[in-house]
Amino acid sequence: MPMKMMLRSLLPFIPVLLFSCGSDLDMDQVSRDLSNPTEQPTSALDSDNDGIPDEEDACPGTPNTESADANGCAPSQKDSDNDGVNDALDTCANTPEGEQTNADGCGPSQLDTDNDGINDLNDECPESPAGENADASGCTPSQKDDDNDGVSNALDTCPDTPENQPVNEQGCHTPAIGEYFQGGYVFYIFQPEDDRYVEGEVHGLIAAPEDLATSDLPWAPEGAAPESPIFNGNTSLNGEINTQYIVDTYGEGTYAAKACYDLELNGYDDWYLGSDFEVYYLCQNLYHAGESPNAYGFGFDHYWTSNELGVLAKKNALEKVMILNFEGIGGSTIYFDICEISEGFRKNSKILATRAIRDF
Secondary structure, eight states, X not given: OOHHHHHHHHGGGHHHHXXXXXXXXXXXXXXHHHHOTTOOOOOOOOTTOSSSOGGGOSSOSXXXXXXXXXXXXXXXXXXXXXXXXXXXXXXXXXXXXXXXXXXXXXXXXXXXXXXXXXXXXXXXXXXXXXTSOOOTTSOOGGGOOXXXXXXXXXXXXXXXXXXXXXXXXXXXXXXXXXXXXXXXXXXXXXXTTSTTOOTTSOOEEEEOSSOSBSSSXXXXXXXXOTTOOSSTTOOOSOHHHHHHHHHHHHOSSSOHHHHHXXXXXXXXXXXXXXXXXXXXXXXXXXXXXXXXXXXXXXXXXXXXXXXXXXXXXXXXXXXXXXXXXXXXXXXXXXETTTXXXXXXXXXXXXXXXXXXXXXX
């Protein structure tokens, strides 16, 4: 039989022979391969090309301009502090929970709008002026008015103005003569010719509401030489200066200047024994201006001052006998019935009244 004819007769048996000869091929696989000759195994999908498979991607649709984290999320898709502003736009990370934020993701505790060193949450005075130092509340002197007089601390030359009193542009109240003010009654307002006058400010003199004593307070302490001068003619119109000098000279003891110097009354401890000049206006503006001589608590008609005067026998007959053998320097006295400075009583006299004063 020719060879060609022989091969044709064997063709139907070739597949059987092949598989019957110990082949390991999977018939199902062969069948699939034969039916789908182009099908290949597929990899996991990553629709937004962020490097994270879709099935693991917590933030689909990641912008192709941003890098994603292990969860497939870019900054613009996250809000780490839950303040409503995504991380890409949030300039203030870790905003405290519950704070309202601005468009930049910043809460009041993270902002200092006026750059005063106090965050907005704790700043009681927003918009502090540049160049002024703020306190712990975020307030500068120009923003505070401690005495509530309508004039800021920065301009107020009279702090601690009493409540509801009218003030000038400097925050100073000009009290009326006879007005109760800062512990006593005002009896004089310093004028431009006075050495204690301050332009644009209000200062003056105040008398204690009542006499310190109507007796038992001599001008000098017990044991001091009553005739001996201590000022040598150099007394001042300012009773505070005189009082300090008298106390420095005599020291401890019971006497008018020391009693005024030690006085603490109505919240003030800067009282003193007035000078001739000061007590003269006390007499004129309070004693004689009141409805009666004791309208402001005056209980006597002779008052010590902090000056010294020579003692002459310008007294009644009884007084002349008392001082007949006395020559020297006495404590200055004002007769309140006529507001006239007397030529002086002995410094150890205990029959005169004492009224403390202070300035403001």
